[in-house]
Amino acid sequence: MLQVNDLDVNYESSEGIVQAVDGVTIELNEGENLGIVGESGCGKSTLAKAILGVLPSNGYINSGSIEFRGTNLASLSTREQREYKWEEISMIPQSAMNALDPVYTIREQIIEAVDIHRPDEPNPDSIVDEMFNLVGLDPNRADQYPHQFSGGMRQRAMIAMSLALDPALILADEPTTALDVIMQDQILNRISSIQDDIDSSMLIITHDVAVVAETCDRVAVMYAGEIVEEGTVDQIFGKAYHPYTLGLQNAFPNVNKPDQDLISIPGYPPNLADPPTGCRFADRCPMATEECEQESPSLNQVDAVNADHRSACHHSDRIDTDLRPKAQQAETWSEEVTQ
Amino acid sequence: MTLLRVQNLKKHFRTESGLLTDITNKIRGKKPEYVHAVDDVSFELAEGETLGIAGESGCGKSTTGMLLAKLYEPTEGEIFYRGDKFSSLNGKKLDEYRQNVQMIFQDPFESLNPSMTVYDTLAEPLRMFNYSHKKNRIYRVLDFVGLRPPEEYINALPGELSGGMRQRVAIARALILDPDFIVADEPVSMLDVSLRAGVLSLMNDMTEEFGLSVVYISHDISLLQHMCDRIAIMYMGKIVEIGSAEEIVANPMHPYTQALINAVPVPDPNQDRSRVELPGEVGDAVNIPEGCRFKHRCPEYIEGVCDQEPALEEKTATGPDRKVSCHLYD
Amino acid sequence: MSSIFQELEDDAPGEQNVGSEVRKRSWQRYASMGRDQLRVLSQDTLFNVASTILLFFTALAIVGPLIAPHRPQERLYKENGVLIDQWAEPAFMSSESTHLLGTTAQGYDIFSQLIYATRPALIVGFLAAVLTVSVGTSVGLIAGYYGGAVDQILMRIVDFAYGLPLLPTVIVFVAIIGPSFENIVLGIVLLQWRGSARVIRSQVLSLRERPFVKAAKITGASDLRIIVRHIAPNVLSLSFLYASFAIGWAILTEAGVSFLGLGDPNRVSWGTMLQSARAYSAVAEGAWWWFIPPGICISLVVLSGFLIGRAYEEIVQPELRMS
Numbered sequence: 006m007l008q009v010n011d012l013d014v015n016y017e018s019s020e021g022i023v024q025a026v027d028g029v030t031i032e033l034n035e036g037e038n039l040g041i042v043g044e045s046g047c048g049k050s051t052l053a054k055a056i057l058g059v060l061p062s063n064g065y066i067n068s069g070s071i072e073f074r075g076t077n078l079a080s081l082s083t084r085e086q087r088e089y090k091w092e093e094i095s096m097i098p099q100s101a102m103n104a105l106d107p108v109y110t111i112r113e114q115i116i117e118a119v120d121i122h123r124p125d126e127p128n129p130d131s132i133v134d135e136m137f138n139l140v141g142l143d144p145n146r147a148d149q150y151p152h153q154f155s156g157g158m159r160q161r162a163m164i165a166m167s168l169a170l171d172p173a174l175i176l177a178d179e180p181t182t183a184l185d186v187i188m189q190d191q192i193l194n195r196i197s198s199i200q201d202d203i204d205s206s207m208l209i210i211t212h213d214v215a216v217v218a219e220t221c222d223r224v225a226v227m228y229a230g231e232i233v234e235e236g237t238v239d240q241i242f243g244k245a246y247h248p249y250t251l252g253l254q255n256a257f258p259n260v261n262k263p264d265q266d267l268i269s270i271p272g273y274p275p276n277l278a279d280p281p282t283g284c285r286f287a288d289r290c291p292m293a294t295e296e297c298e299q300e301s302p303s304l305n306q307v308d309a310v311n312a313d314h315r316s317a318c319h320h321s322d323r324i325d326t327d328l329r330p331k332a333q334q335a336e337t338w339s340e341e342v343t344q
Numbered sequence: 345m346t347l348l349r350v351q352n353l354k355k356h357f358r359t360e361s362g363l364l365t366d367i368t369n370k371i372r373g374k375k376p377e378y379v380h381a382v383d384d385v386s387f388e389l390a391e392g393e394t395l396g397i398a399g400e401s402g403c404g405k406s407t408t409g410m411l412l413a414k415l416y417e418p419t420e421g422e423i424f425y426r427g428d429k430f431s432s433l434n435g436k437k438l439d440e441y442r443q444n445v446q447m448i449f450q451d452p453f454e455s456l457n458p459s460m461t462v463y464d465t466l467a468e469p470l471r472m473f474n475y476s477h478k479k480n481r482i483y484r485v486l487d488f489v490g491l492r493p494p495e496e497y498i499n500a501l502p503g504e505l506s507g508g509m510r511q512r513v514a515i516a517r518a519l520i521l522d523p524d525f526i527v528a529d530e531p532v533s534m535l536d537v538s539l540r541a542g543v544l545s546l547m548n549d550m551t552e553e554f555g556l557s558v559v560y561i562s563h564d565i566s567l568l569q570h571m572c573d574r575i576a577i578m579y580m581g582k583i584v585e586i587g588s589a590e591e592i593v594a595n596p597m598h599p600y601t602q603a604l605i606n607a608v609p610v611p612d613p614n615q616d617r618s619r620v621e622l623p624g625e626v627g628d629a630v631n632i633p634e635g636c637r638f639k640h641r642c643p644e645y646i647e648g649v650c651d652q653e654p655a656l657e658e659k660t661a662t663g664p665d666r667k668v669s670c671h672l673y674d
Numbered sequence: 675m676s677s678i679f680q681e682l683e684d685d686a687p688g689e690q691n692v693g694s695e696v697r698k699r700s701w702q703r704y705a706s707m708g709r710d711q712l713r714v715l716s717q718d719t720l721f722n723v724a725s726t727i728l729l730f731f732t733a734l735a736i737v738g739p740l741i742a743p744h745r746p747q748e749r750l751y752k753e754n755g756v757l758i759d760q761w762a763e764p765a766f767m768s769s770e771s772t773h774l775l776g777t778t779a780q781g782y783d784i785f786s787q788l789i790y791a792t793r794p795a796l797i798v799g800f801l802a803a804v805l806t807v808s809v810g811t812s813v814g815l816i817a818g819y820y821g822g823a824v825d826q827i828l829m830r831i832v833d834f835a836y837g838l839p840l841l842p843t844v845i846v847f848v849a850i851i852g853p854s855f856e857n858i859v860l861g862i863v864l865l866q867w868r869g870s871a872r873v874i875r876s877q878v879l880s881l882r883e884r885p886f887v888k889a890a891k892i893t894g895a896s897d898l899r900i901i902v903r904h905i906a907p908n909v910l911s912l913s914f915l916y917a918s919f920a921i922g923w924a925i926l927t928e929a930g931v932s933f934l935g936l937g938d939p940n941r942v943s944w945g946t947m948l949q950s951a952r953a954y955s956a957v958a959e960g961a962w963w964w965f966i967p968p969g970i971c972i973s974l975v976v977l978s979g980f981l982i983g984r985a986y987e988e989i990v991q992p993e994l995r996m997s
Contacts, residue, residue, distance in 0.1 A: 044536040155625055156401075185400035185563055187622055190607035212537050215609035238613045256537045257611045258566040260593060267570060269541030273506060413892045442894030449885035457886045459907040461703065465886075468903065469893045484678045499703075517889065522679055553678065 006206055007033040007056070007174060012069035014048075014055045020278040025051040025064070027230040027280070030304075033174070038200075038207045040217035040238075042253070043227035046274050049210045052227075053178050055079075056208075057096055058086040073174070095167040097160075097196075099179040104163055105151040112147040115166045122170055136165035139202065140195050157188035161195065168199060175200070175207045181216060193220055214257050218242055223313075226250050229274050229285040232304060236314035246307040246316035246324050248290045252338065268338050284319070291337050292320050292328055346426075347525060347557045348389040348412065353421035355382040355407050359630060379629045381407040383581035384421070386656070391524070394551060394558040396568035396589065398604065399578035402626055405561045408578070409527045412559060413447045443473060446518035450530035452510035456502040462486070462513050463498040469521050485516045488553070489546060508539040512546065519550060529561045544571060566608055569593045577601045580627055580637040583656055587666035597668045599642050636671070644672055715985055724981035727974055735796045738789040743774075746790040746942040749781045764963045776963045778947075779954035787942050788967055794855055794943045795925055795975060798862075802924035805863040807917040810870030811909065815901050817871070818878025829875070835868040840923070841930050848936045855938045858931055862924050870916040877909045911990045918983035922976040929972050944968035 014026035026048045033039045043049045054060045056071055058078065071078040073094065078086060098104045106114060112133050119129045126132070134144040140161040151159055160180070167175065177196070181189035197220065200207060209221060217224055218238060225235040226247065234247035245251050252270040259265060272289040275281050284302050287293040296319050304315040307324075318324070331337040356378040369376060382404040389395050397405040410416050412423065414430065423430040425441055433441055449455045456465055466482045475481065486494035489512040502510055511531065518526055528547065532540040548571070551558055562568055568575050569589050576586040577598065585598040596602045603622045622641050627633060633640065635651035642650070649671045656669040715721045744750065750759045750773075758781040765771045774785040817828040844861035851857045881887065882905065890900050931937060932945025933952070951957075951965040 044538055157625060186565070187400060187603060187607045188625075190609070191622075193609070213609070214537075215611040218611045218613045219609050242611070242613050253538060254611065256541045258570045259611055260566040260569065260605065260608050261610060261612075261615060267541035267544055269543075269545070270538045271542070273508075410888075415888055415891060439894060442892070445892065447889060447892050449889070451885060455885045455889065457904055457908070459910075460904075464700075468890070468895075472893060472895060472899070481679060488678055514889075521893070 006035045006037075006074055007031075007208070008070075008072040009052075009056070010070045010072070012052070012055065012071065013067035014051050014060065015065060015067045016051075016061075017063045017065075018278065020276075023278045024280055025230055025277060026055065028069075029227075029230075029232050031225050031232065031235070033206055033208055035173075036204065036206055037223065038209065038221040040209045040211065040221035040224045041227055042211060042214055042217050042224060044212050044274070046229075046277070047227040048230040048277075049227050050178060053096070053176055053208070053210050057094065057176060093172055094174045094176060095170070095172040097164055097167050097175060097177040097180045099182060105159060107151050110148050110150055111154075111162050111166075115147070115169050118166060119169055132169050133165075136169050137162075139168070139199055140165045141191070157184055157192070160184060160188075160192060164192070164196065164199075168203065168205075171203050171205070173205055175205055177207060177209045177211075179211050180209070182211070182213065189216075196220070214253060226253070229280065230277055231285060231317065233286065233318070234316040235304070236307075236311065240311060240314040244329070246314070246321050247286075247318050248292055248324070248328060249286050250316075251324075251328060252289075255338075270338060284317075292323065294319070345391045346388050346424075347391045347393075349424040350385060350387050350389075350408075350412070351422045351424070353382055353385045353408070353411060353423065354380075354419045355404075355411055355416060356380055356419045377630050380581050380632055381629065382411065382418075383632070385578075385581070385583055386421075387576060387583065387586060389525075389557055389559065391557055392551075392555055393574065394560060394572045396560045396562065396572035396575040397578055398562060398565050398568050398575055400563055400604075400626060402580075402629060403578040404581040405578050406529055409447065409529050409559060409561050412525075413445055413527050414441065415447075439473070443469075443521045444523045445525045445527070446521065446523045448511075448514055448518050448526060448528040448531045451534055452507045452514060453502075453534075455514040456510055456517075458502050460501075461498065462491075462500050462502075462505075465513060466517055466520050469517065473521065475521075481520060485520050488519070488550070489513070489516045490542070491516070507535050508543065511535060511543055515543075515546065515550065519554060522554065524555065525557045525559075527559045527561070530563070531560075532567070533562065533564065547571070564608075565593065565605055577604065580629060580632070582637065582669065583667075584638065584669045585667065586656070591666060597666075597673065598638075598670050599644050599672075600638050636669075646671060649674075711986075711989055714989055718985045718988075720981050721985035724978035724985070727978040728982065731792055731971075731975055731978075732796060734789060735792040738792050742783075742786040742789040744783040744786040746787040747782055748786075750777060750783060751781070761959065761961060763961075767963075775967055776961065778950060778964060779956070780950075784947075784964055784967065787947055788944070788971060791943045791947060791968065792971070794938070794941050795928065795972070798855060798859055798928045798943075799921040799925040799975070799979070802859045802862045802866070802928075803917045803920035805859065806866040806920045806924070807870050807913050809863060810867035810916065811874050811906075811913045813867065813871040814874025815878055815906060815909070818875040819882055819897065819901050819905065821879075825875075828871070832868045832871050835865050838865060840865055841927055844927055844931055845934060845936055848931055853936045853938055855928075855941060855943075858928050858937070859924070861931075862927050866920055866923060870913060870920075873916070874909050874912060877912055878905055881905050881908055915983060915986055915990050918979055918986060922979035922983070925972065925976050925979070944972050 009029060009031045012026055012029045013024065016023040016025055029052060031039065031041070041049045041052065051060070051064065054064070055066055056078065060066070066079050069079070105111070112130070115133045115136065116129045119126055119132055133147050137144040137147055142158060142161055142165065146154070151162070154162060180196070181192055184192065193216065196207070209217065211217060221238055223235065223237050224241045225232050226241070226249065227233065228249050234241065234245065234250045241250060242254070245254065249270070252268070255268040258267055270289050275285050281287070281298070283298040283300055284290070284293070287297040290297065300319070302317045302319045304317045305321070306312060307314050307316050307321050328337070359377045359379055385404070385408060387395070397408060399405045407416065411418055425433070428437060460468070463482060466485065467478050470478045470481060482498065483494040486492070486497055491497045491509065491512055502513070505513065531547065532543050535543060544567075547558070550556060560568060560572055565575070572589045574587060575589045575592045576583045577592070577600065578584070579600050585592065585596070585601045592601065593605060596605050627637060627640065636642070636654050639645050639650040652671070654669045654671050656667050658667050751757065752759045759777050760779050760781045762771050762773050762777040764776040765774050773783050775788065776784050778784060778787070813828055813832070817825040843865055844858065847861035847864065848857050887900060887904055890904055928937070928943065929945035929948070932943050933948045935949055937943055937946045937949065947968040948965055956964040
């Protein structure tokens with residue numbers, strides 16, 4: 006359904022050109038949930054904005070394509086893009102607080118969205134009611150203003166709004182980061198059941214590995230503007246092949262495994278205005294060699310069997326033997342790293 | 345030895361304030377309304393112990409932390425520090441308390457004064473209490489929190505540091521007076537995931553090195569389980585359950601605790617968790633319901649019984665050192 | 675007691691030399707911050723033009739009296755020594771005139787007056803600006819930090835000050851107290867502090883809730899210490915901003931007061947020049963060289979002040995949150 010090919014997105018900044026997204030290729034099939042995982046600065050938000058066509062004024066798509074059901078979104082004019090937005094692709098933003106207009110009621114805002122795309126819609130109010138029921142909100146409250154809703158309710162109202170037109174693709178940008186854990190659970194439940202109802206696919210962008218584990222079919226891990234590993238959820242969580250993925254998994258405590266050590270990856274992500282040659286994770290990787298610092302690895306199949314599990318690492322063959330067994334020990338990741 | 349004893353602590357905030365509102369309320373015969381942020385909380389903290397306070401936003405955990413750090417004065421109730429009443433601390437004893445208690449805040453961007461260098465930020469507490477060897481202390485504490493070499497950091501302004509570094513400076517500031525008690529309010533929730541473990545392990549180190557007692561406030565139970573000896577669960581200003589960290593997570597007794605633990609997503613696609621979906625939302629902290637505050641959402645609600653306020657106490661089913669506030673275990 | 679500090683207590687008294695004197699002093703830091711800001715500002719052409727103008731006038735104020743051909747109230751006579759050289763035309767208009775900009779009705783050299791007048795204008799401008807902003811910032815700090823009754827009272831005073839129009843009030847004030855530059859400055863400051871007070875107060879309101887202030891409180895910092903060490907440095911850039919706008923307002927107000935006849939009778943300022951010109955009906959006489967030059971000078975200086983303030987605002991604006 007969605008095919009991003011070799012996408013390059015740059016920002017112009019006072020430090021020069023920042024290569025926020027560099028050669029990213031991902032695909033999302035119909036009816037599937039794809040999770041993009043990474044930390045701040047890895048480019049995942051930029052990727053989301055590029056797909057939606059809402060890059061800020063100093064951002065631009067340098068090369069590559071974004072194909073949605075065959076049409077290259079990047080090549081469309083703004084007006085043409087607008088027709089896709091909301092109707093086919095809609096977004097659940099990170100913070101509903103900022104996405105809802107405080108001076109209009111929720112009902113007015115949803116109806117406005119409906120009107121733009123379906124001016125001939127005979128009964129927009131019923132859509133509002135239906136959506137509210139779907140997200141578990143009382144339809145009678147649709148005539149209230151955003152500030153009269155609590156944080157969790159606003160997020161749900163936002164979801165109602167973005168799903169009002171039965172989009173085929175939902176893009177959720179950190180949909181639950183700002184929420185408490187019980188609210189987060191409720192919302193994720195809602196989103197899952199809604200997806201079943203309206204038969205849409207979802208692209209979730211988050212730093213929370215646990216959320217991805219529970220909601221997604223496939224995962225792509227991003228680091229410093231590039232995809233470093235991708236595969237099904239079972240593949241990535243069962244047997245990750247990229248050192249960064251392994252490091253990331255160590256950082257999340259598991260309620261069911263209280264004795265697991267929490268390990269952090271030393272160092273910091275590279276400056277994307279001046280990216281290093283070679284593998285961008287090299288200076289933090291316990292397995293890095295000279296080859297890693299000189300040549301940038303490409304996404305390759307990790308083994309002969311699974312065509313859809315790929316990792317961008319020169320030493321995928323050694324992960325099984327050298328890194329994975331030690332990945333959960335703190336010493337593996339200590340400061341003196343490269344050999 | 346008990347470091348802190350909190351007794352029937354309450355903190356209520358006026359919803360509206362001001363001279364004009366007072367007058368108009370009097371005219372209209374309206375009584376002032378209060379947000380019951382902390383409503384009768386009692387617990388003890390032993391020396392060297394790490395206590396976690398868990399709960400969602402609005403449950404009063406942050407306010408409790410600020411009461412412990414003496415940023416707020418309680419509306420009712422008392423806190424005892426090494427046997428001394430908070431309210432009677434003054435002069436030298438108060439100074440002593442101030443040096444012994446420090447706080448680490450959630451937002452690394454806001455925790456540091458943007459116009460003060462790292463050196464100044466760390467020197468400030470030292471200057472207030474006339475410590476000697478300032479430079480030495482600053483260098484050593486910077487080294488301890490992992491900002492090495494210290495020379496590189498002393499002239500930096502917060503704007504030049506990343507979130508993780510700023511939080512380390514905040515921790516250094518908390519440690520520089522060699523305290524014995526720290527309140528940490530969501531210290532890692534705004535940091536990147538891969539940096540959290542580093543800061544958390546630093547906090548473990550500091551607890552050991554400085555012999556600290558820590559009150560760790562967070563909404564993330566999985567984190568608390570990792571870092572704390574005991575955990576207290578708060579809901580709408582009250583503690584609903586308190587006990588050892590392992591037990592609370594392995595065997596939660598209060599329905600709210602159960603829901604909280606069940607709601608935590610697990611980073612393993614093969615582990616299913618039993619979901620208990622709680623209806624509704626956290627209640628209105630201004631108009632408190634009668635009886636158990638959780639009753640409107642509780643899957644175990646018992647008509648009549650739950651309309652009496654349950655007490656936080658040890659029940660037969662729990663064993664020692666575990667308290668639950670729920671009629672299920674009466 | 676932690677072991678990392680243990681050895682310190684055993685050390686000989688007096689600080690050891692840990693590392694070389696790497697620490698930057700505050701003034702060094704402010705100096706480099708200032709340099710950075712200047713660098714950004716100098717990319718703005720308007721700023722460059724405006725500061726050149728202001729620098730020029732400042733130089734004039736300093737060295738002016740040394741280069742002026744005459745004293746400002748020196749009666750000049752024609753070659754014969756008897757007749758007052760009044761209403762002389764500027765040198766570029768009439769070949770016989772030796773005066774660059776002509777003379778007044780009383781025979782004073784306009785060009786010299788113009789130069790001499792620069793000093794009081796700039797002094798009034800800077801002095802009033804500094805005092806205005808000092809008062810305003812102090813009030814804003816106190817009202818914002820303490821809140822409650824103190825805040826209410828101070829803000830009602832500010833409201834009252836806003837109710838009074840600037841020029842008329844200064845006029846009345848000077849008329850009562852007596853016309854002199856000091857009194858004019860006083861009159862201006864009496865009202866102008868209101869603007870910065872309000873804005874600084876709202877900055878302080880948000881600053882005092884920030885965790886770093888809470889951290890200082892927890893450590894036991896007194897209110898004064900928090901205000902001076904933690905809050906004030908973060909509002910300084912806003913104060914500077916208001917100061918640069920205040921310069922313009924002050925100069926304009928002084929010119930206005932002087933023009934209306936309440937200026938300092940013993941000193942020449944551009945405003946008093948205008949007042950003279952009007953009194954002697956320079957317009958009717960067609961002696962535009964008498965009132966146009968001071969008008970241009972006032973406009974240039976005030977405009978430069980505002981442009982510099984505007985350019986500075988662009989730096990301060992995005993940083994208003996972080997200072």
